[in-house]
Amino acid sequence: MAAETTNKPKVGRPKAGTEAERNDHLLDQALVLFMREGYAAASIAKIAVAAGVSTRTIYERYKNKAELMLASVDRLVETDISEMQGIENLEHLSCRDGLIALGEKLLGKVMQPDMISFYRMGVAEACRFPELSDLIKNTGPKRIQEMIAAYLHRHAAETALSVAEFEPAAALFLEMLIAEPRNKALFGILETDWDARAHVEFVVQVFLYGIAGRRPS
Structure with a gap:
């Protein structure tokens, strides 16, 4: 930026x-x-x-301010997606290692102070401009979700997901990855010793294998 x-x-x-x-x-x-x-x-x-x-x-x-904002968000998302897709050897990693790499990259973006400020602004403005909130959701998070769904599709043999399950599974993965740390950062209560890598690894573990499920060899 x-x-x-x-x-x-x-x-x-x-x-x-x-x-x-x-x-x-x-x-x-x-x-x-x-x-x-x-x-x-x-x-x-x-x-x-x-x-x-x-x-x-x-x-x-741009016909109005809303369209300009959506375009600016779209540019940001496009840059983030490009960086995630450019992770070295991504397509040669196992699904687990690939999700960890993608998760670390995405979480690093989301937890930047300016992005926390942007999210805080979105929450504050949601009541006054509900239509804008919906448009931003469909422009930003939706595209990230589609990218993760496509990645899961390419690793269908490792996940055992059906075609109908890729999108909801991607949404669940992103919620598990982002919601807690972002909300803590939003309210200024994120622990100073919080370990982003450990968080990502735990999320991927639970997402792929479950709390009591099998662990990778």
Whole structure:
């Protein structure tokens, strides 16, 4: 994500680069503002100043603030998915080791302070903008879930899941992986000695083998 700067760029003077690079810069700056100020307070005018473009430029690309926010979330998710898919030797790992690698990468992203702030903002804004909350859920978590489901599908022989079970199994895995540590971080009660690796390994153990199930050899 692009770093914030103390000097305000000139409105109407986008950063040099290709059209795609300039739009990526806009989406990065928009996400920074949404995380820092919340959806309601992060106006198109403020985002335009931060990105160094005019409000007209933004409205030429996105019809409203909700669409801009969804695009910024989509860019973030696309980057995260690309990084997870780029894990070295992922396709050659066992399902257990692959899920541990994916879990560590994803949990590291989710637990970053800016992402906790973003989640906190989403919770706070959910009552005022329920339609936005639903759209974000379908844009971000849904795509991560689909990626995990596809990974489980490729390892169907190891999981013994049926075709109809890949999606709900992926949803369950993500809930087990993320919910507790994220909620603790949200309320500022995550233990200082919390071991992310141990958490991921335990989640994968329970997910694949159950509490009293068989353990890998």
